[in-house]
Amino acid sequence: MTSDIVIDVDNLSKQYRIYQSSHDRLRQLFSWRKKKLYQEFWALRDVSFQVARGETLGVMGCNGSGKSTLLQMIFGATTPTLGTVTTAGRISALLELGAGFDPGMTGRENVYLN
Numbered sequence: 001m002t003s004d005i006v007i008d009v010d011n012l013s014k015q016y017r018i019y020q021s022s023h024d025r026l027r028q029l030f031s032w033r034k035k036k037l038y039q040e041f042w043a044l045r046d047v048s049f050q051v052a053r054g055e056t057l058g059v060m061g062c063n064g065s066g067k068s069t070l071l072q073m074i075f076g077a078t079t080p081t082l083g084t085v086t087t088a089g090r091i092s093a094l095l096e097l098g099a100g101f102d103p104g105m106t107g108r109e110n111v112y113l114n
Contacts, residue, residue: 007051007074007091012083014043014069043069046083053089056111 017038019025024037031037044066051057059067072078074085102110 003088004052005050006053006088007049007057008084008086009047009049009070009074010084010086012047012070012073012085013045013081014066014073014078015081016041016043044073048083 018041019028019038028037047066047070059070061067069078073080074087075091076085102113105113
């Protein structure tokens with residue numbers, strides 16, 4: 001990563017295992033068989049981008065498209081299943097929906113406010 005790049009996301013993917021019940025999760029843990037007691041859900045697959053110093057990144061999309069998962073991995077709250085995230089410097093995020101946004105202000109003004 002060069003000194004101008006502050007966020008480098010390379011082939012980032014995140015998989016969750018969806019179990020029908022908590023009993024299935026426990027049975028899978030102690031199972032010697034290779035039978036899967038879960039469904040695989042890919043929240044992100046092969047996402048790559050770079051953000052240079054001084055740039056601003058906005059992530060937009062429909063519900064369930066992986067926005068929060070991506071931001072959680074960038075900030076280290078969640079580990080990726082595949083790929084890497086490299087960050088340098090101080091990074092800030094507004095993760096919460098409606099995190100104090102004032103509808104009477106512009107988007108830029110709301111970002112500075114928060």
